[in-house]
Structure formats: C-alpha cells, structure tokens
Amino acid sequence: MGDDFPPMRSVKRWLVTTNHKDVGMLYLSTALFFLVFGGVMALLFRAHLWQSGGAGLLTDSTYNQAVTSHGLLMVFWFLSPFAAGFANYFVPLQIGAKDLAFPRLNALSYWFYLFSGVLLMISFFIGGTFEGGWTMYAPLNVPAYTPFEATAGGTATILALMMFTLSITFGTINFLTTIHRQRAEGLGLWNMPLFTWSWLLTAWMMLFAFAALLAALLLLAIDRVMLTQYFGAGEGSSLLWAHIFWFFGHPEVYIVFFPALGIMFETFQTFTGRRLVGRKWVIIAMVLVTVQSFLVWMHHMFLTTINLEIKTLFMATTIGISLPFDLMVFALIYTMIKGRVRFTTPFLFSLGALVLFILGGITGVFLGAVVLDYEFRGTYWVVAHFHYVMVSGVTALIAGLYYWWPKITGKMYDETLGKLNFAVYFVGFNLLYFPMFLAWETPRRVFHFAEGMTMYHQMATVGAFVFGASFLIMFYTLGKSLVSGPDAPDNPWEFSRTAEWTIPSPPPLENWDGRPSYATGRLEFVEEKHTATDGGTGINTIEESNAVLDAHEHEEEHADHASIWPLGIGFGTFVMFLGISGLGPYVARFANAQGANVDGFGDPNIVYPILAVTGLGLLLYFLWQFGMEEFQAPKMEVAERWPFEGVDNGKFGIWVFLASDVVVFGAALGAFIFMRLHTGWADWTIVPPAAWPGLLNTYVLLTSSFTVILALVMAERGNKKGLLATLTATLMLGFTFMGVKAWEYNAKFAEGDYWFTGLEYSIYYVTTGLHGLHVLLGLLVAGFMIYKIILYDAYLDDHRPVEYFGLYWHFVDIVWVFLFPLFYLM
C-alpha cells in the first residue's frame, strides 16, 4: 500500500494521509486559518472600541459573541493546534522515529480538530454562537439564560469544543506513547531535545487537564440538550463550574506556553551556538511546573466566595510557580551571554518572545496576591497581562515557523522581509497591548471606558491593525519563498544539532536512510538492508541489539501511510454533533408533556434529528471500516524505551487513555460530592428505587471481569472455542447489567422521576448513564471482537487486543465499584 500512496500535489493525498509530516502540515495551515479568523474578530471589536460606548459596528449581542469567539478561537483552535503541528512534524524527527505510534489515530485527531472548527463556524449561522465569555461561567451558560433563538448555536459551540477536546485526547495518547516508547537507540530522557521535552510535558498536562474540560463540557452539553440541572441557578453551580473549568484552565496556560518555550530553547541554542545553560535544571523546572500547574487553579477564583484560608494557600502556590519560570528565563539570558548571538529572523522572534514574556510574567505576579486582585480583576490589567504572556507564546511559535520553514518546504525565505516582519510585529504588539496597562482601569467585558482613556484605546486599536498587518507581511514572505525561494540545504543554521537537520529538506516520506542511533553518544545512522523480505539476511549483525529482530517481523518492513476512515469518523461525528445541537426543543417538549415546566426553547426543527441519526449511522459505519482495515504502522524494533520496555505500544496507549478517563469520572463524581455537600449530605434524595439492583449489578460486573480474564487465558492458549465462550459470556453479563439498569430507569420513569426532575435526579441519571455508556462501548467492542474471531480466527496468534479490551473492561468495573456505594447506599 505504501507504493500507491498519492503524491503531494494530489488532493487525495491530503484526505487519506496518516504520515506525521503531512498531518503536521495540515495542522499548521488549519491553525493559521483560525488565527486569521480569530484575529479578524479581534479587529472587529478593537475597531468598535474606538470610542467609549462603541463605534456602532457591533450590537450588545454581537460584541459579546465576537469577544467570546475570539477567546475560544485563539486559545483552542489556534494556539494548541499550531504547536501540535510542529510537534507532529518534528517530535518524531527529533527522537529518531519513523512516525507516531498510532498514525491513524493521529489523522483522526486532525480531522476531529478540523471538523470541530467547522462546527464552531456553523454555530454563527444557527442563531448566533455562544456569547457568555470563553470561560463559559455558570449559570449563564444554560439555556434558561440564553435567548431562545440562539440555543442551537450556543450548544453547537459547546459541542464543537467537546469535539476539539476529544481531538486533543487522541493526540495526547499518541504523543505520550511515541515519546516514551519510540526514541532512537541511546536517546535517554535527559538527552532528549528540549522541544520534545516541552511537548512531552505539554502532553502529560493535556492528558489530565483536557479530561477535566471534557467532563465539564459533557455535563454542560447534557444540561443544554437533555435539560439536566447541573449548572442551573442556585445550588452552588457557579462555583462547581469554576472549579472544574479552572482545574483545566490553569494548566492550559502552560499547555499553550510550553511548546513556545521549547522553541525558544531550540532557537537560542542554535543561534547562540551554545548548549543551553543549566539544561538539566531547566528540565527539572519544567517538570516542577507541570506538576504544580494542577495546584494553582483557585487563583482564578480569588473574588468568588471561597474562604480566605484556601485563597492564601493558592496565593502561595501561585507565587511559587513563578520560581521555576525565573530559572528558565535566567537560563535563556545566560545562554545568550555565554554564546555568540546571530540575529536571524527566528532568533529575533524568540528574543522578542522572551522580552514580552518577562513583561507578561512580572505583571502577572501582582495578580497572584489576593488583596491586589480585588483591584485588578476584571480590568484591562488582566487583559494586557495574559495577552503579553499568551501572545509572547505566539511570538515564539512564529519563531518556530521561520526556524523550521526551510526544513518543511525545502525553500529559504528572504531574511530582510523576515526581519521587517519582526519589526512590524514587535511594534504592533506593543502598541496594541501596552496601552492596555496604561488604561488598566477600564472594565473588561463592556465597551465603555472613562473619557480620559480614549487615547489609550485608540492607540491600542491602531496597534491592532499594525499587528494584523505584520501577519500579512509574514504570509507574503512565506508565499514568496514557496514560489521563488532558493532551495534550502539540509541544515541552513550551522549550529543546530537536533536530528531533523541531518536529513534532506524536505525530509523523505520514510524520514531516515538507515536507523538513527545515539548508542555511541552522537547521532549515527546504522546501515540496515531494506530488502530483507526474501529471508531475513539483511540484519546488520554488528549491532548487538538487532538480535531481537526475527525474520517474521522483518517481513512487515513496508509501512502504510494512507487511510480514509479517520476522515470518515471525523465527518460522522461532526454531522452527529451538529444534529444534537438542535435536539433541545424536542426534549423540552417531552419534558413539558411529563409535567415539567421548561421554557426558553423555540420550535423543534426536523432537520436536527435527521442529522443526528445520519451522523450516528455514518460514525458507526466508518468505525466498523476502521476496525476492519489492515493497517501496518511503521515499526521500531530497536528503541530506547526506559522505563517502559515491558509495556507494548497498544497497552501503553490504553493505560494513558484510562488515566484520562479517571479524571473524567473523577470530575463527574466530584461534581456529585460537591453538590451533595452543598445541599447538606443528609438532605440528599437517594434516587435509585432500591439498593439490590445496584448490588446485583456489582456481582454481574465483577463476574464479567473474571470471564474477561479467562478470555485472555484462552487467547494465550490459542483455544478458539474457549475464547469465543468466555467473550460471549462477558458480552451476556454486560447485557444483563444493561438490562437491570434499564429496569431500574424504567421503575423511576414510572414514578414520574426523570433526569430533569431535580438536581439529585440529574446527577443520578447522568453519572450512572456515563458509566452505562462506557459499558455500551465495551459491548460494541466485544461484539466486534467476537465477529472477528468467528470469521478470521483473530487474536489466536496475537492475544494483545483481548488484553487491551480486558484492561478497559476492568476499569469500567472499578468505576462501578465506586458508583454503587455512592449512589445506592450512602
């Protein structure tokens, strides 16, 4: 299949590709599109802010929409995916891998990203996009407080973000597996290039932080579509939302900034010709930040009603997290002092990023103090501070674009134009954001300001357009390079030492000519004969580690790079989510027929249910095809995998996925405990009709955990009948579980207790329903496996998929072990 892989100029190539470099380019160009989109939104409201009270460009509602979507677009659809583009392209190259561990999953994560963006754009045209700010604070985010014509659009925004979150999770699993398991021989963690280090830590943060966001969005989407009451007014919902959102939201700051930091480290090393000063300590500092990033979230809530002791504690952790950053900043400055600086375009951008980051960082320290926050919060001080930090990240990412552009395209750009770009960029940036510090008293979320501030706001608006123009220069520079730039050498930067510069620009499809290895302490390419399919004589016997290769594995030398099904799955999910966004009115009608009193919804529109069902059908079909496809991911027989030598790629991926799922369930259970404590633990209504169905289901699930272990034993023995019997038993036990669940729900419905009846009911139905959904997914997988065993004798030679399924199934059982006492007994 590798042979008929379409060429670069064919459209088909870009629809089917799973190659990490192609996906990287797709990510980069899509992210740049969303940068322009989010930027135009910003120009719109900056122009509107020309005078206090607005220049008449936007209405109250459209202003809110523009501000909200600007935030969402830049934080989610531009910053992280742009960094993900570089990571896709260069992390495998830097660690000496042929591709990511799961190439199809990589393509899937891109398509989820693209289609989530499309869904967001559609939301503007179905009544208006979400307009409650990018933080989506409760309870403004529920339909009761949304104009009814805008509920579908608002829900589409939430679902788009959910889809984006899924995309991130797929990518995360992939990168963690790749970096931990596919490093070239001899490349220990300490010696890993710093961009890869920064991305590794970013991925770990994303894994847990985005899982919390996924949980929050899931609950919110269910609130908006199914009319549950997590975030309805009153019962502590605003604090609940703020906790879950900021538990994601603060690590997100570092998620966005770390890749930029990694690029700064790389470019500083290259253009000063020095190893980064304090390299080991920089890595340790980054690890510290990664851990600590999950312990500072409440500083976003200093002005809510949490108590002073907790505020003080979070003040301390917040000031504490600035210390590792001080170390990194000093390391960068000292590297410049000890090295010989060459002021190329990428270095200028990186240096600019450092200057801006220092300004942004220092202005942030003020905000870390509780008492100062009373003065600063909700003002342009905050706006200026986080734009200095975030857009300094953008500056470093642009540095990365100029740094790696010759490698990606094989063309050089005009250095003078690049420097001009930097000059305009830097002037525009400061003209845009610095006046915001001067006009800091301006309240953040309205277009009114004191007359005396007009000059600063007009300066900022002019700056915004200058800043925007710098991107036009960038596009011109890069476009010109693409059309008529001179060819780039393998390594145009002289002192860059990471592995991507040792191969041609642009790199060939298979990346390496020979196997990269650091076994001797420096990068070398070990000769391997590629035509070994005739009998396995091509193994280089000098390399001792090559002994692990056996002839069987060597036959699968050629790797696939194409699959159309990820695109299909993305499209199916997109259609389904678009459909779901307009189902609210139907549920409202149903609820009203059951005696609930729901308003705030318009008339139902038949298009939405049709879309939802069509999308689900497409999704299932494409998932099926995806599962049936024979796909050979590029293999890495010899690799540095410490400390995960004993865990194969698939198992590692499953473990990582389960870790993120723990956070999803943790957030859902946390929401339950939070709300129950708020209501008063003893005042809570116990919803299930009796404890025995829960107990029965506990026995059923634990038994099924046992049968799934037996299935693994049978697969290891190669016993087809035994494998079929045990898997079928597992499937049947799963059905029994679902049957008991259905009976239980039915008994409640018969009493007139639905998920919209009250908070306790919402939480009961949603939490057990979320678990039920996991069981259902497990059943689908089990059914699919049984089908493959019957038809293709699958898993008898390779029992690993049975083991992976077993891990997932045990996890689902363990979750139930927590749900049962919490919901049925306490």
Place this chain on the structure above:
Amino acid sequence: MTSPIKPPEGNWWDQTVNRRESIWLGLGVVWSLVLFGWMSIWTRTGDQNPIGETYQVSESEFREKMNAYEEAAEETEQGLVPEGTDVYMAGIRFAWDGAPVVLEAGTQYDFHLSSYDVQHGFSLRPEATLSKQINLQVLPGYEWVVPMTFDEPGTYHIICNEFCGEGHRSMHDTIIVTEEN
C-alpha cells in the same frame, strides 16, 4: 563549540555544589519564605481590601431578607436610606436590586451581596476617579458580607463586570455617599 546533544565532560551529575552557590540558594529559600509569610500576614492584618465572610443562601431567602431591609429603609428622592449599617444588594439581569442607596461617609457598612439569577460582577468605582475600584464576583446561592467604609462623599458607580447576557453593558447603578453628619 560543544554540541547541545552531547553531555558535558566527566561525572557532571555528582559534582559537588560550590559552597557559595549553596549559600545563595539558602538565602533565596529564606527570602521566599519571608515573602510568602509577609504576603499572607499582610492580607489578614494589614490595612488591605476587606475580605469579608460568605454564607450559603437560597434565592428566596435572600429575597426575603431584601424585602425586610427595603421595608425598614427610608425611601428618598435619591434612593434608599438604610435603617442600620447593613446594606443589601442583589444582581438581577440587568439591574441591581437595592440600589440606588444613600450612605454616609465615614461609617462602616456591611454590604450583603448576592444574585438572583446568574453570576454578576460588583465593580464599585467613585465617579471622580473611575480608576479606583473594588471588584467582587457575585454568585447566586451565596451571600457575601463585606465591610466597607466610604472615605469621600460623592457618587459611586456599580458596574457589572461579568458577562450576564445581552443587556450586560447596561447593568449599572449608583451609591450616593453624603457628608458625615
């Protein structure tokens, strides 16, 4: 030129830390602790923005309190004049219940803040210097009691500082502070 990939010479990991470096690190740690302690103590005992106490309250309970308060207060041309030193105020899309209110300079009032619907932002700004502000997040389901003293007489603006819907930017009211009697 050493390579960024190549580790430095010798046993760099176990190298002993220079004594002067240890002293500097120690000083850094001590100084951080001093700063943390200072910040925390200053927040509590320094003459800083008041933090106040928060209580859980349902919407109807707060409405009852508000009714009782409004009944006891004196209705004037400029606004309510509260009976004692408790002042109640609640955000409701897109207005402030309990405002405008007439208060005296120099007296310490207890502001009871809550919301009837969504989150609102309570940003209080003197008219002459709109830059001086105090800013609280007002959440439904919680009553926040914040002690406040107005030093200067004059008009103070209450601006909603959190997105609360389409009419958010028009959500504004005033507190009139009169001379000390």
